[in-house]
Amino acid sequence: MAELQQRDPRIERSMVRVRRAALEELAERGWGGFGIESVARRSGVAKSTIYRHWTGKLALVADALETLVVQPVAEPGASADSRSRVEELLRHLAGGMRDSTLSRCLPALIEAAEHDAGVRTLHHGFNDRRRQALVDALADGVAAGELPADVDPEVTALALAGAVIYRRVMTSRPFDVEEVPTLVASVLGGRR
Amino acid sequence: MAELQQRDPRIERSMVRVRRAALEELAERGWGGFGIESVARRSGVAKSTIYRHWTGKLALVADALETLVVQPVAEPGASADSRSRVEELLRHLAGGMRDSTLSRCLPALIEAAEHDAGVRTLHHGFNDRRRQALVDALADGVAAGELPADVDPEVTALALAGAVIYRRVMTSRPFDVEEVPTLVASVLGGRR
């Protein structure tokens, strides 16, 4: 579905337009409101062309979401101390949750993952990868003695990322970038 | 929509059946798959009767979800020390996320909240109330000197509940009740 090196350049052109429109549609209207005919209208690509390239709503959404997910966070200065790296990763997550296509699609993605194995794999895999960066930074800090030995990197990463995600999907006020230091201080303590 | 004091007992009988069927439908098929005609078939109540009592899919779902949300968690021994109360609240949350109607509807609820103000208010309000119990326990601990003074009750509650919710909606493995002590230890530290 995402083959490169297509023979006919029209194919890639259509697919790009459709993927873009699909993400807009998903962000605006959610999983339930998402409609192939609406994507066709929005993208200017005929419905029959969409069905020529994807088997249906699920395949299209899964494919479109994959394009959002390829960039796995630019390297945030690997040389800095681990607490700074953690803060940087959380600022990036919080910033993305405030305003990005992925954040706007997140509720739809959560809902879709619940009922479709393909979306589920995509969604969970992406989150696991993203969280791993946080785990690594925390583990580095523990190894370097910057963080106390009783910090469990896995669980702590969960708590830090969880705070940000919780605010996005469970409350009316997304997590602000400004709040990151408070969060880090509360979870990791003033501890050295 | 949820008027008490119905004159005709048939009305309440129908509404109860429909609400129950609606929750089943929502848990099984999600927000997108939810259909009024399907609820009508499932509940044995005619479609026209459903539309007589609710204005549509959203109103029905919002009303049905309200019935799940009325019991705001029984008081878990307010006299215990605050760390135990925190663990108890998190065990309750984690248990619910592993298996309950509300957990099964959570993705649909998040999705619906994104696009409907009524559901949004309901969802956020419920979460705020639930989280507040955690905040209160943490604040009590800080006030009693059981927890360090640099613990911010609001943010810490967010991190603790967030870890559980994150695992429910962002990963394939929900938070296990057994993991609660590790979580609490990691976030609050072995600290006194």
Added chain:
Amino acid sequence: MAELQQRDPRIERSMVRVRRAALEELAERGWGGFGIESVARRSGVAKSTIYRHWTGKLALVADALETLVVQPVAEPGASADSRSRVEELLRHLAGGMRDSTLSRCLPALIEAAEHDAGVRTLHHGFNDRRRQALVDALADGVAAGELPADVDPEVTALALAGAVIYRRVMTSRPFDVEEVPTLVASVLGGRR
């Protein structure tokens, strides 16, 4: 499909409109050009309503054609001599072939009958009944001695009706009512 005594008067109202539009459509556009959506537009009845009452194009056309066929030719003075009755029947046939809904649908009907058993039965049955009136008139004439004994009523009816139909479907000039006497004279002779 043609039940009388419907409960809901809307049903009959819709069906009448659709049948009328279907015949127009069939006459104008032919069997190949006939489209349900076009009938829906023409009749002002929604496509879904059409499919609620007929299983598809074939069933609708067969049903609509049946409404054309119910009137089996008014009694053309049974007391007249048989040659006059024959001429009267042929004038009626020729007139109908020059201008009537049935005539306009005839090519479509012939084509449809070729590929659908239901239409075939309808088409052949109607033609058999119609031709039988001619056979009867000719047989009466032979029995009464008005026509020579060597006239085979079956075959002669075929030749008389065939001349009219042939001109409708095989030539550019339909059979004119004025030509009936010539036809009858040629086939039955000036014979007494």
Added chain:
Amino acid sequence: MAELQQRDPRIERSMVRVRRAALEELAERGWGGFGIESVARRSGVAKSTIYRHWTGKLALVADALETLVVQPVAEPGASADSRSRVEELLRHLAGGMRDSTLSRCLPALIEAAEHDAGVRTLHHGFNDRRRQALVDALADGVAAGELPADVDPEVTALALAGAVIYRRVMTSRPFDVEEVPTLVASVLGGRR
């Protein structure tokens, strides 16, 4: 459309295959069921190639039918007496109506002629030519005194051919070759 003197022999080879497939398709599935893509599959010639040589369904069908029509009936012993020539011509017509590609395409041809001027001209022209042979035989018979002077050759030919065609397109039982003498006897009488 039917250019002779093609330069590239591949062209003629493709066109021959397509015409043959088109006639099969037309006979099997009728005018409505006829599809260019189906003809392409059946003939092994690409759809784009078909559209290069014909403007569409109508042009292709009209062209293919022309190939059926070129042979205008071999001369059936012009020296025989006219009654025998009439019977011979009718036997040929009846035989063809029982089993031939042309007969199988006849309903589609009638339907197409109704809506397309090119097909109409072809169809009517062919029928006129074919019927003329019958008219000539009858006129010869009248001139030679073999048939009564009150036989109108035009109208009588119409009745004879009409009987055969009528049975093909209006009834379930095509005209049998065996029935030709009965038909001729009934229409022309035992008359001298």
Added chain:
DNA sequence: CGCTAACCGAGACGGTACGTCCCGTCTTTAC
């Protein structure tokens, strides 16, 4: 303890979107 008003089920209605199929046009690649 019978009437009547409300409530109910059944389902027709005009719509919209689905996913499939074919049309006729157009573009690319292989021979």
Added chain:
DNA sequence: GTAAAGACGGGACGTACCGTCTCGGTTAGCG
């Protein structure tokens, strides 16, 4: 230079629900 392959926009197909509506049948509760 021609053909095969097939993508494209378009539009009809027949299906499934949507939310509105009309229709009788039943049933609760008041008189």
